[in-house]
Amino acid sequence: MDGTSDDFDAIIIGAGIAGASAAYFLAERGMRDILILERETQPGYHATGRSAAVLVEFDLVRPILQLKLLGGRFLRHPPPGFSENPLLQQSGILILFQGPLWQEVLQMVPDLRQLGVRVHILDQEETVSRMPVVSPENFDGALLLPQDGHIDVNELLWSYLRQARARGARLRCNEEVVDITVERGRCAGVRTSSGAYRCQWVVNAAGAWAGKIRELIGPSPVQLTPHRRTMVTFKPSDGLDVQQWPLVADLSHDLYFSPESGGLMASPMDQDPMPPCDARPDELGVARTMERLKELAPRLVPRSIVHKWAGLRTFAPDQVMVVGEDPDVKGFFWLAGQGGAGIETSPAVGQIAADLIAEGRTDLVDAAIYSPARFK
Numbered sequence: 001m002d003g004t005s006d007d008f009d010a011i012i013i014g015a016g017i018a019g020a021s022a023a024y025f026l027a028e029r030g031m032r033d034i035l036i037l038e039r040e041t042q043p044g045y046h047a048t049g050r051s052a053a054v055l056v057e058f059d060l061v062r063p064i065l066q067l068k069l070l071g072g073r074f075l076r077h078p079p080p081g082f083s084e085n086p087l088l089q090q091s092g093i094l095i096l097f098q099g100p101l102w103q104e105v106l107q108m109v110p111d112l113r114q115l116g117v118r119v120h121i122l123d124q125e126e127t128v129s130r131m132p133v134v135s136p137e138n139f140d141g142a143l144l145l146p147q148d149g150h151i152d153v154n155e156l157l158w159s160y161l162r163q164a165r166a167r168g169a170r171l172r173c174n175e176e177v178v179d180i181t182v183e184r185g186r187c188a189g190v191r192t193s194s195g196a197y198r199c200q201w202v203v204n205a206a207g208a209w210a211g212k213i214r215e216l217i218g219p220s221p222v223q224l225t226p227h228r229r230t231m232v233t234f235k236p237s238d239g240l241d242v243q244q245w246p247l248v249a250d251l252s253h254d255l256y257f258s259p260e261s262g263g264l265m266a267s268p269m270d271q272d273p274m275p276p277c278d279a280r281p282d283e284l285g286v287a288r289t290m291e292r293l294k295e296l297a298p299r300l301v302p303r304s305i306v307h308k309w310a311g312l313r314t315f316a317p318d319q320v321m322v323v324g325e326d327p328d329v330k331g332f333f334w335l336a337g338q339g340g341a342g343i344e345t346s347p348a349v350g351q352i353a354a355d356l357i358a359e360g361r362t363d364l365v366d367a368a369i370y371s372p373a374r375f376k
């Protein structure tokens with residue numbers, strides 16, 4: 001691991017949460033010559049900077065739940081000195097369900113508890129007494145996850161980057177990867193808008209563009225689709241103190257809302273597929289948010305919106321992240337398809353990536369479940 005300035009052990013494409021976490025865990029394992037390349041002027045400009053920023057240790061997709069549980073442990077108890085401020089505010093998550101989904105979820109609860117998740121089952125009445133603004137006809141019951149809540153994404157992202165850089169990793173913004181060099185079936189480096197670098201590993205952490213990055217080499221074995229999600233912020237109506245509220249998600253009618261910077265934030269949980277881009281919110285997403293708020297919590301419908309934005313959540317066809325070496329190109333490592341859980345799972349995914357790159361194996365999970373080879 002004694003490269004020169006243009007010769008790296010690993011080049012990471014993308015300084016979102018995925019690339020930053022991989023840099024941190026690789027540096028932790030002793031890799032020194034790491035270069036993170038980011039096309040934008042700053043890290044976290046795309047999905048990472050636009051998320052709802054919560055840890056929710058509940059998921060219908062089991063391999064994602066497993067990563068969330070591992071991520072939760074790190075967020076609650078990061079290594080000493082890792083961050084300057086707490087990473088997680090345990091403000092709670094309240095998830096409402098109706099009909100057959102509620103019955104299905106109730107059957108999952110013993111399993112969740114066995115996995116170590118603190119979870120309370122609330123009936124309609126208990127839910128309304130905790131969150132009086134919700135109308136009971138929209139749900140049969142709810143799960144309360146009291147130890148989950150809001151993640152300080154900025155703190156997490158910059159702590160990964162700060163720690164990685166303290167161990168020698170370099171970060172270059174304003175530098176776009178435009179080509180990948182492959183020699184004798186193995187990645188040998190990248191070409192960027194400003195130059196060329198050689199390396200042992202190329203880590204594809206390009207978020208919504210991860211499929212495009214692989215296409216620089218040839219047809220991609222993994223089909224990734226970005227999906228737009230809209231968020232709006234607004235002021236709560238007079239007399240409502242929302243600061244201590246949990247995030248409230250209605251999974252049967254696609255809506256969530258939570259406290260945000262003194263006001264409230266809400267999303268209609270839209271997922272419109274689209275090509276990778278600098279996503280912008282559309283009026284339909286905003287209108288849907290208001291319609292659903294009117295059904296679930298009419299008191300919250302605001303007179304005006306303070307702010308709106310959109311970001312891309314990028315999924316593989318089976319909704320499971322793609323972490324592992326490409327089945328056709330040695331030295332090309334996938335760290336993509338983070339979907340709607342890339343922040344909360346980053347401590348697990350970054351560590352798994354570092355394990356696989358450094359040793360070719362990991363004790364954390366069954367790596368085959370996340371491997372890009374599963375699409376062959």
Ligand SMILES: Cc1cc2nc3c(=O)[nH]c(=O)nc-3n(C[C@H](O)[C@H](O)[C@H](O)COP(=O)(O)OP(=O)(O)OC[C@H]3O[C@@H](n4cnc5c(N)ncnc54)[C@H](O)[C@@H]3O)c2cc1C
Pocket residue numbers: 013014015016017018019037038039040043044045046047048049050051052053054055175176177178205206207208209213229230231310311312313314335336337338339340341342343344345
């Ligand atoms: C509205 C919304 C709400 C969400 N809520 C949550 C939540 O509550 N909890 C949670 O855990 N997750 C949530 N997510 C998901 C989470 O934000 C993503 O899974 C995560 O940020 C993905 O991180 P990433 O690093 O893979 O992608 P990104 O943050 O998009 O980073 C990829 C980077 O690669 C760079 N790049 C691309 N191509 C190139 C190139 N050729 N050269 C150089 N750089 C390049 C891009 O500029 C970008 O900065 C949410 C997402 C959205 C949109």
